[in-house]
Amino acid sequence: LAGGALHQDLAGTRVLISAGGTREPLDPVRFLGNRSSGRQGWALARVAVARGADVVLVAANVEDPAPFGCTVVPVGSAAELHTAMTERAADADVVVMAAAVADFRPTEVAADKLKKGGSSEPTAVALTRNADVLADLVAARRPGQLVVGFAAETGDADDDVLGHARAKLARKGCDLLVVNDVSAGQVFGRPDNAVTVLAADGGVTDVAPGSKDAVAAGIWDVVAPRVGPRR
Numbered sequence: 001l002a003g004g005a006l007h008q009d010l011a012g013t014r015v016l017i018s019a020g021g022t023r024e025p026l027d028p029v030r031f032l033g034n035r036s037s038g039r040q041g042w043a044l045a046r047v048a049v050a051r052g053a054d055v056v057l058v059a060a061n062v063e064d065p066a067p068f069g070c071t072v073v074p075v076g077s078a079a080e081l082h083t084a085m086t087e088r089a090a091d092a093d094v095v096v097m098a099a100a101v102a103d104f105r106p107t108e109v110a111a112d113k114l115k116k117g118g119s120s121e122p123t124a125v126a127l128t129r130n131a132d133v134l135a136d137l138v139a140a141r142r143p144g145q146l147v148v149g150f151a152a153e154t155g156d157a158d159d160d161v162l163g164h165a166r167a168k169l170a171r172k173g174c175d176l177l178v179v180n181d182v183s184a185g186q187v188f189g190r191p192d193n194a195v196t197v198l199a200a201d202g203g204v205t206d207v208a209p210g211s212k213d214a215v216a217a218g219i220w221d222v223v224a225p226r227v228g229p230r231r
């Protein structure tokens with residue numbers, strides 16, 4: 001593991017991490033999903049355990065075996081992730097929302113498998129907005145609890161990557177936002193990653209490109225000194 005991983009600077013810190021990508025059911029066998037592999041969340045968990053934290057991982061559809069030493073809570077949909085995170089956040093000093101949470105779910109979930117033929121073949125999927133888990137965790141947070149969000153952004157005609165990210169940090173109200181620049185479209189499913197960590201107090205830290213474990217160590221280097229005295 002990269003520099004700092006041998007420090008026990010998270011000793012006794014209770015860390016709650018969501019990772020992976022939610023799946024929103026359409027019928028008993030189909031879902032709307034996303035390409036998040038869960039690997040960055042896994043790396044955050046691995047590094048936090050190595051640095052002494054007690055880690056609970058709320059894992060949405062992650063294929064890789066869970067890192068050693070974590071408590072894993074498996075979830076499927078955004079609603080399940082919301083419930084699991086809300087329940088577990090009460091016992092956490094740091095909450096990290098690394099999961100890719102679906103913004104929308106199918107409004108209707110068919111009780112039986114949708115079939116071809118017959119009188120009523122589906123022609124469209126109606127969608128309903130999911131709750132914002134991160135915003136709800138921020139609203140319910142205990143004094144001293146640190147809440148960390150993630151955002152994958154591209155620049156566009158309105159603003160650049162960091163401009164969009166600063167606006168999102170303010171909108172969400174979290175303490176830190178880990179920003180992936182996905183303009184080149186090459187983060188998902190790749191082993192390497194590079195991020196910038198924005199803080200609500202204005203701090204900006206670039207984490208050098210590297211393996212997901214190295215990036216995770218860089219992220220914890222920013223988070224750990226901000227963890228409150230309650231351990």
Ligand code: CTP
Nearest residue numbers: 097099101103130131132133134149150151152
């Ligand atoms: N997030 C969440 N609940 C949602 C959607 C997102 O908790 N329903 C969290 C993600 O886990 C991430 C952060 O919010 O930590 C930012 O996610 P992102 O998709 O970038 O933000 P959105 O508010 O959904 O904005 P956008 O319209 O750009 O997708």
Ligand code: CA
Nearest residue numbers: 100101102103
């Ligand atoms: Ca979103």
